[in-house]
Amino acid sequence: MSKRALCIGINNYPGTHMDLTGCVNDANDWAAELTARGFSVSKLIDSQATKAAMVSGIQALIGGAVSGDVVVITYSGHGTYVPDTNGDEVDGLDEGLCPYDLQTKGAALLDDEINELFSARKAGVRLVLISDSCHSGTVTRAAAPDPDAEDAPRPRFMPMGNWLPADQLPRGISGQPLTSVTVTAGGSPFAAALSRKTGDLLLAGCKEGPNNFSYDARIAGRPCGAFTYYALKALKALPANATYADWYAKINPVFLPSASYPQSPQIVGTADARKRKIFS
Template sequence: MSKRALCMGINNYPGTHMDLHGCVNDANDWAAELAGRGFAVSKLIDSQATKAAMVSAIQSLIGSAVSGDVVVITYSGHGTYVPDTNGDEIDGLDEALCPYDLQTGGGALVDDEINTLFSARKAGVRLLLISDSCHSGTVTRAAAADPDADNAPAPRFMPMGNWLPAEKLPQGISGQPLTTVPVISGVSPFVGALSRMMGDLLLAGCKEGPNNFSYDASIAGRPCGAFTYYALKALRRLPANATYAQWHAAITPGSLPSASYPQTPQIYGSQDARNRQIFS
C-alpha cells in the first residue's frame, strides 16, 4: 500500500479583487502533516495552481494509484458557481473550484470535470478529499476587502460577477444579467465526484446551501482556514487507531462552529468509510 497526497492552496486570484490570506498556509500545513504520516506529497501553491496544472496533478495522482493505495487531496481556496450547460443541475448552476487563473484565462474547475477525473481511478483506491472552501453566495460582484479589516474573517466564496464576463452570467427575461440566483445545492464540487461504492470520503469546512461559509481566518496572528486549523488540531490529539467519524466528532461541535467562525464542518461518505481508521 502506498500513500500519496496533493495539497492545493490559493491566496492570489489576479483580476478578481478577492484575494485570500490563509490558503497557502493551509496547503503547507496539510502537506507537512501528511508527510509526517508517511505520504508522498506534492503541492500546488498560488501561481502553480492553474486550472491546467490542477487537472494534470489530479490525473497523475489518480492514475498512479492502485488497489489498496490511499490518496488524499486537500483544497484551500475559493469556491464558485458557473451556469450549468448540460442540464444536470436543478438550480442551473454547477459548483466549481477556483484555480489561480480563474479570471485570466483558465476558468473554473467544474464539478462535472472533477467527476470525470475521479471516475478514472482503479477499484480499491481509497480517496479522501478535504475541502476548506465554500459554495454558497450570490451572482453579484463582491466588494474588495476593507484594508482596515485585515483580521476580519472572510468567506472563501467567489461570486460569479467577480470573474465571469457579463455576457456569461445568468440572464433574466429582460436579457440583463441577474443580480441574484436562488441556490439549491451549494455543495462542494467534490461531493458529486464521491463514490460511496468505492469508499470515498469528503471532509468539508461548512454545511451546504445558502448562507453557509468556510472562513479565511487569523488565529494566534497567523492566517489560516478556520476549518483547517481546528481539523489539524483535533487530528493531532486523536489516538493512532481513531476513525474518520471520531475525527469529525472531535472538530464539531467542540471547536466549530464558534462565535468568530460560525461554520459547521461536514463529513460525506458511507458509514463503513466513516468508521475506517484515518489514512488507512
C-alpha cells in the same frame, strides 16, 4: 499499500480583487502533517495551481494509484459556481474550484470535470478529500473590501461577477445581469464527484446549501483556514487508531461552529468509510 497526496492552496487570484491570505499556509500545513504520516506529497501553491496544473496533478495522483492505496487531496481556496450548460443541476448552477488563472483564463474546475477525473481511478483505491472552501453564496458580485475590516474573516467564495465574462452571467427579465441568484445546492464539487460505492470520503469546512461559508481566518496572528486549523488541531489530539468519525466528532461541535467562525464542517461518506482508521 502506498500513500500519496496532493495539497492545493491558492491565496492569489489575479484580476478578481478577491485574494485570500490563509490558503497557502493551509496547503503547507496539510502537506507537513501528511508527510509525517508516511504520505508522498505534491503541492500546488498560488501560481503553480493553474487549472491545467490542477487537472494534471489530480490525473497523476489518481492514475498512479492501485487497489489498497490511499489517495488524499486537500484544497484551500475559493469555490464558485457557473450557469449549468448540460441540465444536470436542479438549481441551474455547476459548482467549481477556483484555480489561480480563474479570471485570466476564465475557467473554473467544475464538478462535472472532477467527477470525470475521479472516475478514472482503479478499483480499490481509497480516496479522501479535504475541502476548505465554500460554493454557496447568492450574490453574483462581491462588494469592495472594507479597509476598516481588513482582519475580518472572509468567506472563501468567489462570486461569478468577479471573474466570469459579462456575456456569460445569468440575466433577469430585463436582460441585465442579475445581482443575486437562487441557490438550492451549493455543495463542494468534491461532494458531487465522490463515490460512496467505492468508499470515498469528504471532510468539508461547511455545510452544503445557500450561504454556508468556510472562512479565511487569522488565529494566533497567523492566516489560515478556520476549518484547517481546527481539523489539524483535533487530528493531533487523537489516538493512533482513531477513525474518521472520531476525527469529525472532535472538530464539530468541539471547535466549530464558533462565535468567530459560524461554519459547520461536514463529513460525507458511507458508514463503513467513516469507521475506517484515519488515512488507512
